[in-house]
Amino acid sequence: MDDADLQRFLDELREGGGRVTTARRAIATAFLDAGGHVTVDDLASTVQAAHPEIAVSTVYRTMEALEERGLVEHLHLGHGPAVYHRSDELHHHLVCEGCGRVVEVPEETLTRFASEIAERFDFRIEARHFALPGWCATCLAAPEPPPA
Amino acid sequence: MDDADLQRFLDELREGGGRVTTARRAIATAFLDAGGHVTVDDLASTVQAAHPEIAVSTVYRTMEALEERGLVEHLHLGHGPAVYHRSDELHHHLVCEGCGRVVEVPEETLTRFASEIAERFDFRIEARHFALPGWCATCLAAPEPPPA
DNA sequence: TTAGCTGCAAAAGGTTTGCAAATTA
């Protein structure tokens, strides 16, 4: 993990009048160590190994605080819990409905599609908050392929 | 509502060894009357007006049975409960994260984008199960526009 | 000192499940 990142997270927390506590330091560290697509539950387990007293609700509230400051973002991969990732990673996500595998696709992959939608439907697609579902090649070839 | 549709729903239920009960008839009727994008809760309320004893769990199980037979499909519009629609309406959905408005877009709107994704990422997008989030023109112009 | 956090426990939503009793075919 990059210590500078942790520093930045904590600094930004303080800047908005927030406080840096043991829990927040531990959660931010766990998050940065994990490197993408972590659930609150993942973070809670990691953090609780060293600090069993840190509550899940604190993890929720800490991630919320980081999100308000624009440091992290959550997204929904499908059913199940939301995952968090650093907000400086601007990619979209494809999720296989068969195996759950996540494929990251660069932002600009959607550019043309998004402007088509904007033009025809007067609607600005902002597809980072929910993953695009579908089927990966492996699952398409598998014994139990997707419906239709 | 089209009586032929109800008939078809009930027939298909019977064909697979399923049974047609008072509850299922009432639920199917309520669904067809509603005409798209109904939650289980919507259906339960409608149905319970005449049959207070019909349980929500029965509505879940009935819609599941209809879905297994390919008559209906559920999709997730965002947070909140899933909605059901007839599976012969093959469109995609845009949902405004500001006001919740749902815009239906024809299947083929995604064709080019989907083949681009297929080619570049070996992944078949199947975006009917989750709506595409974004912002409608009204909310974009509103006092509190979307982040970023 | 005092606004801002924390832990805990409880609650809120949406959905699923177990089971005995009722019903359909």
Next chain:
DNA sequence: TAATTTGCAAACCTTTTGCAGCTAA
């Protein structure tokens, strides 16, 4: 009759909330 459904209640899972006590600034 035998297999399927039902109603009810309880459980589940993720997330949110209330609140008294604690703590960073």
